[in-house]
Amino acid sequence: xxKKRITIEDxxxxxxxxxxxxxxxxxxxxxxxxxxxxTPDFAPLGEKAREQYEASLDDTIALSIPKPKxxxxxxxxVAKFLSGLQKLFTKENNWTFxxxxxxxxxxxxxxxxxxxxxxxxxASGRNPVYRPAYRSEVFRRLYKKHVKSKGGLLxxxxxxxxxxxxxxxxxxxxxAYRCNLCRRCAQTCPIGVDNGLITHEIRxxxxxxxxxxxxxxxxxxxxxxxxxGSSTGMNKEVAKDNMEFIDEDVSEKTGITVxxxxxxxxxxxxxxxxAGEIMAWPMxxxxxxxxxxxxxxxxxxxxxxxGYDGINYGVWYDDAQFARVAVKHAEAAKKLGVKxxxxxxxxxxxxxxxxxADRVLSGDLNIPRESAMVTLEDxxxxxxxKVDPSRNDFPVTLHDPCNLVRLMGIVEPQRRIIRHIAPxxxxxxxxxxxxxxxxxxxxxxxxxxxxxxxxxxxxSGRKKVEQILNAFKDEMDPSIRKxxxxxxxxxxxxxxxxxxxxxxxxxxxxxxxxxxxxxxxCMTDVKEGFIEWEMH
Amino acid sequence: MPGxxxxxxxxxxxxxxxxxxxxxxVRIARLPIHLRWELYPVAxxxxxxxxGGSYLEEPDWWTKPRQSSLLGELKVMIPEILLLAGVWEHxxxxxxxxxxxxxxxxxLAALVAxxxxxxxATAAGxxxxxxxSLPGTVLYYLxxxxxxxxxxxxxxxxxxxxGRRSLDPDYREYTKKADYFNLVFFVVTLAVALAAxxxxxxxxxxxxxxxxxxxxxxxxxxxxxxxxxxLEIVLxxxxxxxxxxxxxxxxxxxxxxxxxxxxxxxxxLRGGRLxxxxxxxxxxxxxxxxxxxxxxxKKNWVDVATSDVEEKKE
Numbered sequence: 001x002x003k004k005r006i007t008i009e010d011x012x013x014x015x016x017x018x019x020x021x022x023x024x025x026x027x028x029x030x031x032x033x034x035x036x037x038x039t040p041d042f043a044p045l046g047e048k049a050r051e052q053y054e055a056s057l058d059d060t061i062a063l064s065i066p067k068p069k070x071x072x073x074x075x076x077x078v079a080k081f082l083s084g085l086q087k088l089f090t091k092e093n094n095w096t097f098x099x100x101x102x103x104x105x106x107x108x109x110x111x112x113x114x115x116x117x118x119x120x121x122x123a124s125g126r127n128p129v130y131r132p133a134y135r136s137e138v139f140r141r142l143y144k145k146h147v148k149s150k151g152g153l154l155x156x157x158x159x160x161x162x163x164x165x166x167x168x169x170x171x172x173x174x175x176a177y178r179c180n181l182c183r184r185c186a187q188t189c190p191i192g193v194d195n196g197l198i199t200h201e202i203r204x205x206x207x208x209x210x211x212x213x214x215x216x217x218x219x220x221x222x223x224x225x226x227x228x229g230s231s232t233g234m235n236k237e238v239a240k241d242n243m244e245f246i247d248e249d250v251s252e253k254t255g256i257t258v259x260x261x262x263x264x265x266x267x268x269x270x271x272x273x274x275a276g277e278i279m280a281w282p283m284x285x286x287x288x289x290x291x292x293x294x295x296x297x298x299x300x301x302x303x304x305x306x307g308y309d310g311i312n313y314g315v316w317y318d319d320a321q322f323a324r325v326a327v328k329h330a331e332a333a334k335k336l337g338v339k340x341x342x343x344x345x346x347x348x349x350x351x352x353x354x355x356x357a358d359r360v361l362s363g364d365l366n367i368p369r370e371s372a373m374v375t376l377e378d379x380x381x382x383x384x385x386k387v388d389p390s391r392n393d394f395p396v397t398l399h400d401p402c403n404l405v406r407l408m409g410i411v412e413p414q415r416r417i418i419r420h421i422a423p424x425x426x427x428x429x430x431x432x433x434x435x436x437x438x439x440x441x442x443x444x445x446x447x448x449x450x451x452x453x454x455x456x457x458x459x460s461g462r463k464k465v466e467q468i469l470n471a472f473k474d475e476m477d478p479s480i481r482k483x484x485x486x487x488x489x490x491x492x493x494x495x496x497x498x499x500x501x502x503x504x505x506x507x508x509x510x511x512x513x514x515x516x517x518x519x520x521x522c523m524t525d526v527k528e529g530f531i532e533w534e535m536h
Numbered sequence: 537m538p539g540x541x542x543x544x545x546x547x548x549x550x551x552x553x554x555x556x557x558x559x560x561x562v563r564i565a566r567l568p569i570h571l572r573w574e575l576y577p578v579a580x581x582x583x584x585x586x587x588g589g590s591y592l593e594e595p596d597w598w599t600k601p602r603q604s605s606l607l608g609e610l611k612v613m614i615p616e617i618l619l620l621a622g623v624w625e626h627x628x629x630x631x632x633x634x635x636x637x638x639x640x641x642x643x644l645a646a647l648v649a650x651x652x653x654x655x656x657a658t659a660a661g662x663x664x665x666x667x668x669s670l671p672g673t674v675l676y677y678l679x680x681x682x683x684x685x686x687x688x689x690x691x692x693x694x695x696x697x698x699g700r701r702s703l704d705p706d707y708r709e710y711t712k713k714a715d716y717f718n719l720v721f722f723v724v725t726l727a728v729a730l731a732a733x734x735x736x737x738x739x740x741x742x743x744x745x746x747x748x749x750x751x752x753x754x755x756x757x758x759x760x761x762x763x764x765x766x767l768e769i770v771l772x773x774x775x776x777x778x779x780x781x782x783x784x785x786x787x788x789x790x791x792x793x794x795x796x797x798x799x800x801x802x803x804x805l806r807g808g809r810l811x812x813x814x815x816x817x818x819x820x821x822x823x824x825x826x827x828x829x830x831x832x833x834k835k836n837w838v839d840v841a842t843s844d845v846e847e848k849k850e
Binding site: 091359361 | 564567568569570571572573574575576577578581584587588589590591592593594595596597598616620622623625626627630634705706707709710711712713714715783784785786789790792793794796797798801803804805806810811814815817818820821822823824825826827828829831837840841842843844845
């Protein structure tokens with residue numbers, strides 16, 4: 001527990017930082033990482049960064065907002081915030097989430113039932129600033145003071161005190177990026193208040209009105225994707241070249257000749273990967289190719305802008321960017337005349353295109369979308385893929401990506417597959433729709449500026465480390481290779497970082513990969529040894 | 537206290553209560569369609585709700601009929617509303633305070649229903665008392681038990697909540713002055729009611745007569761009630777009208793939270809009922825100022841979604 005009690009009003013009081021992060025306050029990890037020296041130190045934020053950017057919330061920065069030069073600049077930014085705040089509560093500018101937002105703003109009973117569901121709050125040792133209701137309460141008071149009642153005699157008495165100044169605005173912007181948007185807190189709210197949604201809406205206000213968003217999500221994310229085709233920077237030629245290399249590698253490795261079809265009109269399936277897989281985990285798209293080849297699936301990839309990259313970072317911070325990318329995905333499918341889009345192993349791409357975009361895509365852009373988990377289950381249990389589970393005779397646990405599971409209800413297909421192909425499968429606790437975020441959710445997995453990766457690995461990812469260690473607690477002997485299956489590109493990136501940060505591969509032989517790698521590893525048509533037992 | 541004045545006051549405040557609840561509900565229901573934001577488990581998912589699954593687990597799900605279960609929703613909503621199951625599961629310490637309060641209020645709502653039935657029976661000339669007909673006797677004792685249990689539980693719960701919000705620093709930080717006022721309002725009203733029934737109206741006979749006047753609009757014959765009972769009626773009527781003006785209106789907005797947001801998983805199928813609603817909202821003008829949107833109040837959401845990103849330096 002942090003020593004100083006931090007109040008809601010403190011957010012407006014200028015100080016070097018609102019809260020301090022100390023390793024000794026963090027929740028201890030389970031054995032064998034239960035001693036302070038078994039975990040790395042939290043790297044301090046550099047003095048230069050503190051001077052240059054707004055860094056008065058805690059000990060890290062997600063946004064790198066340049067400090068205003070003078071009071072006039074501060075006032076202009078506050079005025080812009082206020083203008084965005086007002087727009088957020090109009091149906092014209094925010095029909096997308098107005099009803100859920102108003103319901104969450106107006107009816108919270110401050111019962112704190114949500115607090116203990118938050119992995120970040122718990123990991124921090126219950127730091128009051130990371131309580132899921134803290135940022136919501138700050139935002140709620142601002143809304144009630146400046147939008148709903150516009151002052152009045154009873155306003156502070158009824159809604160609580162808050163001062164709107166640049167300190168409040170700058171800290172609130174950062175605070176919106178201390179939440180994974182996993183919505184586990186919303187699951188516990190007896191009334192239905194959704195702190196994850198409120199965080200999402202705060203992010204939107206900053207991006208859509210003030211142009212403030214993490215560089216990794218906006219400039220190097222959705223903007224790059226819309227310009228070049230992929231947030232990885234790959235244009236279509238590079239993507240095709242890379243897939244050709246992957247086809248060669250995977251064909252040699254498996255003995256199955258794979259040639260990825262591109263822009264095949266009339267194919268049954270348009271497969272859209274997270275293009276990060278092509279760059280960072282090439283055996284994942286390769287494994288899809290093997291499975292589809294063996295099963296005789298009619299499929300294609302698209303070389304249209306965004307057609308070969310399923311990511312849609314807008315879903316975390318900006319409705320306009322979200323809608324633009326969703327439309328590009330649908331247009332790529334429409335152009336090819338496919339029967340359905342199948343989304344590869346990327347949780348947020350699943351949710352963005354299947355659920356959130358559902359009320360954006362109408363008419364001929366409304367192409368049916370299906371999860372790869374479902375397609376793969378169908379291929380395996382219909383007998384089109386033959387497997388030998390004894391090839392997967394090692395401990396396996398499954399990470400549930402929040403977007404795929406809690407937010408879409410795709411829970412069992414991947415489990416039925418794993419139970420079928422991995423004899424030593426064990427669940428994390430809790431799991432399914434009640435699982436914890438990997439800590440990389442809502443864009444954090446790709447955000448590493450300054451010392452943010454330390455914050456991510458020490459705080460937002462801490463619960464996942466605990467879950468992984470507990471899942472394998474009886475087999476920690478490093479001679480036993482253990483496998484964390486994470487069927488989501490961002491989760492995989494975060495779990496890769498956690499394994500490296502806590503040295504879990506070197507010390508305890510814990511590695512990770514996706515679901516298709518596990519499937520191909522036990523396919524009888526394929527050469528043995530598909531999974532690479534090394535840190536990658 | 538003259539019964540006719542009390543009657544007018546009660547009618548006005550009950551009408552106010554109904555009007556505010558109805559107006560708020562209509563305002564929420566009329567908000568535009570929003571993007572899907574469901575959260576699993578979704579209780580009406582047939583056969584899948586138990587583990588949080590959805591129809592999206594089905595291959596080619598759009599070709600198959602959705603199977604929705606009202607029973608599934610009831611299985612979640614009834615324990616959630618009556619027993620506050622979520623608080624029991626996730627915040628046990630708080631449950632011991634908030635459950636008696638809420639359950640006491642449910643019993644008091646039941647008391648009002650029993651008094652209405654008793655009032656109608658009395659107005660119709662039937663006897664409600666310990667020595668009357670079987671229905672009259674049952675009604676009499678039921679009113680007695682439900683009334684005292686409701687008052688005691690709600691008062692105990694309100695005091696416990698007030699104690700926690702005053703003494704626990706985590707709760708105190710988030711409790712506004714109005715929240716204390718609300719709880720004190722409940723405590724005073726419930727304490728006055730308990731005192732009224734302890735000292736002047738032990739078997740709820742005065743209240744039942746008052747309800748008989750209420751249901752028959754009998755201003756002339758409205759009985760004079762003891763001042764303590766009169767105070768009980770005034771405070772309860774004012775409290776009733778006050779509740780929907782506060783965040784305590786979650787008693788009905790919860791329905792929207794669950795049905796319009798958490799469990800709202802209806803897909804937008806081609807040619808389906810949602811397409812028209814979606815088409816309407818896509819026409820809304822956009823005025824977001826960031827350079828990548830450049831909303832000028834003229835371009836609409838379709839224009840934004842189909843335009844290229846134009847980044848200017850902020």
